[in-house]
Amino acid sequence: MKTTIVSPKIYTYGSLVLGGILRDRGHAVSITRDLSSEGDLTLLSLFSTSQLLDPEIRELASRAPRIYVGGPVGLVPEIVLGELEVDAVVVGEGEEVVADLVEGGPSEEISGLAFLRDGVVVKTDPIPVSDLDHVMPLIPDDLRSQSVRGANVYIETHRGCLGGCTFCQVPRFFGRSIRSRSLENILAEVREMKRRGVTRVAVSGGTGSLFGYGKEVNKEAFITLLKGLAEILGPKNLSVPDMRVDFVDEEILEAVRRYTVGWVFFGIESGSPGILRAMKKGTTPEKSLEAVELAHQSGVKVGGSFIVGYPGEMEEDYQATLDFMEEAMLEDVFASVAEPIPGTPLAKIALDLPREDNPLYREHAGEYRALRISEAEARCFNLMLTGMSCKPVPRIVDDATYSAFLQEVRTQGRDVRRVMGLLEKYKDRIV
Template sequence: MKTVVISPEIATYGAMLIGGVVREAGHEVALSTALAAGDAETVLLSLYSTQHLMDPAIREFVAGVRASGRPVYVGGPVSAYPEYILGEIGPDAVVVGEGEETVPRLLKEGVHPGLPGIAYCEEGRVVLTPPALPVSVERPLPLIPDTIGKQSIRGANAYIETHRGCIGACTFCQVPRFFGREIRSRDLDEIRKEVRAFREKGAVRLSVSGGTGSLYGYDGDLDTGAVIALLEMLAEELGPRNVSAPDIRVDAINDEILEAIRKYTIGWLFFGFESGSDEILRQMGKGVSTVQMHDAVEASRQHGLHVAGCFIVGYPTETEDDYQATKGFIEEEMLDDVFISVAEPIPRTPLAELVLKTPHEENPVYVPHTGEYRSLRFSEAEARYFDLSMHADLFKPTLHVVTDEVFNVYLSEARKQGDDVRRVTDLIERYDGAGGA
């Protein structure tokens, strides 16, 4: 059977992984980042953003393929809310959760109630079959496109999965709800084979994925030796300046791990700080304090590492004092880089539940901004994104000038993020709000 796995715009690791599984099952399979079915008999659509469900081009593509008599199946992170997918873009079925075992059976058997881990519509109602069991983290080599060396995701050609699961319980994050809170780590030799396959296809720089890179080998405690061995192996295969280990929790580091990151990677750490307010951190379920955040920055710099921070503004309960605390944290730490996002409620997360309980007139995403940026007609959340972006530039160790071009980029992104979050909120309200499906 000819099958195409489509991951819109970028070749995600998940799409490559499923492509490899389908190939191993004996099918002729191709990977595409464009909405084009070609002569494929079956289409597997791997979607990684809730925004995809509101994309008319994807909706029209699915309808066109189905009209031609060919099945379309959807998987990926969005499968955590299958009712949304079935209602918005109308595929033949959704592969719910981890799909390595479900997808080959689906291609062979088609949609039926005895197949675990799928959702489909029957006589106007959504049918959810029993969930599939968590799969083994060992798998065939992924289907790597010949163009992988030209792809850039935050500077890396691809993110590779070293483990699944996360010990955290952040209210805005889907990872522990999708993969569980138990850490399932892959065999080091299997990761090495995969890295070599990426390198042979032209990949130059790879990033460690899996939520928090330093949780590799975790079994109740950090496995420092396993983390060091992983980073050392990656450096052997790619060179130390072609490995990155982003997305580290501030409570999942120690001196040995930090030194290994300095020695074997590009020398950057990306901490999910999210807020400078202890109250907001508590409400986010971060499980850490601002004291730990400050300590993590200090420890990282003692090892000569560059420190970047991710922050979320516009959390439904974020007050002006909470926001000012975030600005204060950035001033004090003078981070090397800062990434900011408006709080987007991924469906079926605690944040989404909080958004549903928060009236629009109290939600910063909807409340009109009446401060110094009122002429820009921002919402309060958009104003905070815009303000924090410029504020962070002022306190970076190297000079960053806010030119007209930079100003317009921040302006455009603030409005885009506000619009995106409102669209997702509307979607959640339709499906999970009072009277929703």
């Protein structure tokens, strides 16, 4: 039997790991980004709710003779099973599920699974993987040609997050304690990836500097990890995106400067203390600004991510974010419309919010009213434009950049409204 793992558009790290497990169990398995591919059995790796509405993905699900879905979308399997014609959904971590599922099919004896029986969703409780060290991933030949924010691949060093941000699925999917891989397992994997032509690697896991975290923050383990990876790849070929502002210090930032491309990406989200509290971010604008200044003093460049249109965000909250950006002088800015990912607290908050109070649906009546976009989209668009002028070296917004930003926010707005549509459709089954 031929098993094909389909990871649409980009190879997710999880799909590579599951491919390695099946390969080492003796299965004939291949991995592809091509949605026209299928085998006797298809494993579909999905990371975004909006992928459930992708016509090509829906067509693959309808024609594949046997197909199982895994990835973060499994947090709310009722939506997946309602939208795609699939035989089962992995609702948790897949390493200890995939072989039994492929070899025996859906069963209540398998932990962390959801499937339909006589039109009713049957779910078994997931069990977190205790030992994250795994076999060598299945590395496709074209992994070296992939580019995700400049990296060929994002590798996972640990799972879990100490935070409880309302918009994030990481602590709901992986838990709020930290489980780390061994240094030896990570380095062996990256050596093999380099041998196979991979040149740029990003360290992932939610918050990079939480690697090795136990009863106390083990920053030495994180620094040792960066040094070891840089010795394999070269420092200009390693990046560490996604860091919390409350888990960096001078030593960590010095290691980032020495052993990586020299950037950190902070999830700042808002310049409003009230919105940060509503998000349960666990930080303040003052802490964020201190972290940005510390990074700059260490010779590290900073990218900041921001979320606009969060339920309850008033004009003064949004203005506080603009004020923060002007003071922080970030080298790069990532702006997004608040997305109520199914299974997160934000999803319930958004569902309970009347549409007339949701900036995602309220038409913008200010400076950009001629563009006919929502208030949330207008704030996101303006944040992108402002970010260009608030860089240490300001950038001029030309017509091409203006059009690209506008297209991006319109796409974001459309996708988030589609997610809201799914939440409303399945509200009675998931709330």
